Amino acid sequence: MSRYAHMAFSFSFFFIIFISFIIPxxxxxxxxxxxxxxxxxISKNISSSSWKTANQNPCFWEGVTCTGNSITGISLSKLGISSTGILTDLCKIDSLQSVDVSNNQISGNPDGFLNDCGKLTGLKVLNISMNRLTGPLPTFSGFPVLESLDLSYNSLSGVIDFQLDGLVSLKNLDLSKNSFGGSVPTRLGKNPGLQKLQLSNNKFSGPFPEKLLNYPNLTLLDLSVNKLSGSIPTTLGNFTNLQTLILSSNNLDGEIPQSLSRMTNLSRFSANLNRFNGAIPPGLTQYLNILDLSYNSLAGLIPVDLLSPPNLQSVDLMKNLLEGEIPTNISSNLLRLRLSENSLNGSIPSSIGKLQGLTYLELEGNKLTGSIPLELENCVKLTLLNLASNWLQGPLPKGLGKLLQLVVLKLSGNQFTGEIPPEISQFTNLSTIDLSRNFLTGNIPSGITSLGWLSILNLGCNNLNGSIPASISGSFSLLEIQLGRNMLGGDIPRMPSSLQIALNLSNNHFSGPIPSTLSSLTSLEVLDLSNNQFTGEVPTFLVQLGSLNRLLLSNNNLSGTLPRFHTWTTVESDGNSDLKAPTPNPSPSPTIVSRIPSPRWKINPIILVAIAAVVGVAIHTVVVAAIVLKVSRRPYRVDKNRGSEENLHQLNDGHLSTADRIHRSNINFRKAIKSVYDPLMF
Structure with a gap:
């Protein structure tokens, strides 16, 4: 008994000691x-219920930081704040070191607020980004220890001159995504220790500002999406501490300076979407992780050492004038290689098979010859393989079936022969497959049509025969099917009701009545049944397909009277000698066009960009979304000689619409484009 009494006494003793320490x-x-x-x-003036302020001690409120018995940090992000009065109240807390009011609805010019906050002797971080600030940049006075200033994503404008002169401790400055103009500011406070400068997405113009060399400690310099012109000065190589240099989307020209190869700390250099010309200097990538020089006019050979440095992870040289062969010495750590739309020749190096971490390989639109190297099957992490529009030939290797993480496979516009290997049906993540414009033969493997995530199936312009696999009816993610210009026949199976963009069965050997199973395609926008052997009357259920923009029935054996379609539906029905035009009436008649069909399809980038975004969301990964950003070229794959397509469709509030704006597409292309971001977050 005494034992338990002793335990009870010990517990009570320690509990009293604990309480005596905790309460004070x-x-x-x-x-x-x-x-x-x-x-x-302040809490009473914020209507948002998402700010958790129930505790009696404000130090335990969400977004409030205390040091000792003083409030030193406040984060009021995403609380719907619109009043600048709240900001003025904040600055009355004299111990503040950090203020974050980003992502709110604060409007106007923050002059008064900044005058109050400038008196805070300990304020180091000030973030008012993603609000609705307007007018010129205020003059900053006070702020003796301010190190980080973020005013990005507002609507501030005007020229930046002396307004930042009073900042003596500034290390990080972000004024990106505003409407500032004039030359790039070089008076950025009196602290030569400035480390990060972000001025992207403004309207700065003029040459690259060499006076930024007055800030030798810069590690990040982002001047992208402005209107800078002229060449990059060779003195840029003197930024010995610079780690990230982004000059994308300007009007810069001239050659890439050799001096950049001496920047030993530089890990990322992005200068895409400019007008650079000349050759790529050797040694440029010896210290880099990421290089992006796409969409320029760079010419000559790819330096033999460009792809070999061991730290290199991403190289993007697409859309230049480069020629010669792809270097064979390639870093095994490379994750992304984009060389599309140049004039490269020779074969695909077998050394690519060493890149077991490679996720993107894009070589589209060159003059590459030979076959797909068997070693490519070792790149088991590939999610995008794009070898389209080259001169590659031979059979499709069965080893492609080992690339189980593939999401996009584009091999169109080559000279591949033989049958489609059934191993392709093992790509359970596949969203886009484009094998069009080759010389493939045999049947369509049934496994392809049963892939659960498949959104785009393009096998057009080959020599495929047999029938369409019945399993296609269960492909509930399919948005577009292109099977035109083959030798397919037999019964047309029920198509998935998910189809929206196009169903193209043209230039095949289908016969008999137009199947009633097509009536379920209520979201379909283009249906092409031309150049087959369909007979009987045009079924009236086609009129009920309310999303249909184009119906192509030319060159069949249809008869009877053509039904009257909606005014936004363009119907092509020439080449059916027994088919009569609809009876005219006073109301506006449907658009019935007589055109000579032809054997090829083109596509608008808008359509497939939208598909890319839809696919990306469908497979729950941002990596997939950007893969299909650039897959083809026109809204509907209409045959090359079919005639002019201009003015048939236009963007109406983000949706593709008919020229008279009567009918809109189901897909919001503008929203889709905005949702696509670089999958590797580079």
């Missing part, structure tokens, strides 16, 4: 009363 500690953490009064007043 809890009360000692209370901020001064004036700070409590200020922050409670």
């Amino acid at each position: 500690l809890a009360f000692s953490q209370l901020p001064p009363q004036n700070q409590i009064d200020i922050i409670k007043t």
Whole structure:
């Protein structure tokens, strides 16, 4: 009994000791009363219920940081704040070191607020990004220890000159995504220790500002999406501490300076979407992780050492004038290689098979010859393989079936022969497969049509025969099917009701009545049944397909009277000698066009960009979304000689619409484009 009594006494003793320490500690953490009064007043003026302020001690409120018994940090991001009065109240807390009011609805010019906050002797971080600030950049006075200033994603404008002169401790400055103009500012406070400068997405113009060399400690310099012109000065190589240099989307020209190869700390250099010309200097990538020089006019050979440095992870040289062969010495750590749309020749190096971490390989639109190297099957992490529009030939290797993570496979516009290997049906993540414009033969493997995530199936312009696999009816992710210009026949199976963009069965050997199973395609926008052997009347259920923009029935054996379609539906029915035009009436008649069909299809980038975004969301990964950003060239794959397509469709509030704006597409292409971001977050 005494044993239990002893245990009870010990527990009570330690509990009293614990309480005696905790209670004073809890009360000692209370901020001064004036700070409590200020922050409670602020909480009453914020209507958002998402700010958790139930605790009696503000130090335990969400977004509030205390050091000792003083409030030193406040984050009020995403609370719907619109009043600048709240900002003025914040600056009355004299112990503040960090203020974050980003992603709110604060409007106007923050002059008064900044005058109050400038008196805070300890404020180091000020973030007012993603609001609705307007007018010129205010003059900053005070702020003796301010190190980080973020005013990005507002609507500030005007020229930046002396407004930042008073900042003596500034290390990080972000003014991106505003409407500032004039030359790039070079008076950025009196602290030569400035480390990060982000001025992207403004309207700065003129040459590259060499006076930025007055800030030798810069590690990040982002001047992208402005209107800078002229060449890059060779003195840029003197930024020995620079780690990230982004000059994308300007009007810069001239050659890439050799001096950049001496920047030993530079890990990322992005200068895409400019007008650079000349050759790529050797040694440029010896210290880099990421290089993007796409969409320029660079010419000559790819330096033999460009792809070999071991730290290199991503190289993008697409859309230039490069020629010669792809270097064979390639870093095994490379994750992304984009060389599309140049004039490269020779074969695909077998050394690519060493890149077991490679996720993107894009070689589209060159003059590459030979076959797909068997070693490519070792790149088991590939999610995008794009070898389209080259001169590659031979059978499709069965080893492609080992690339189980593939999401996009584009081999169109080559000279591949033989049958489609059934191993392709093992790509359970596949969303886009484009084998069109080759010389493939045999049947369509049934496994392809049963892939659960498949959105785009393009096998057009080959020599495929047999029938369409019945399993295609279960492909509920399919948005577009292109099987035109083959030798397919037999019964047309039920098509998935998910189809939206196009169903193209033209230039095949289908016969008999147009199947009633097509009536379920209520979201379909283009249906091409031309150049087959269909007979009987045009079924009236086609009129009920309310999303249909184009119906192509030319060159069949149809008869009877053509039904009257919606005014937004363009019907092509020439080449059916027994088919009569609909009876005219006073109301506006449907658009019935007589055109000579032809054997090829083109596509608008808008359509497939939208598909890319839909696919990306469908497979729950941003990596997939950007893969299909650039897959083809016109809204509908209409045959090359079919005639002019201009003015048939236009963007109407983000949706493709008919020229008279009567009918809109189901897909919001503008929203889809905005949702596509670089999958590797480079």
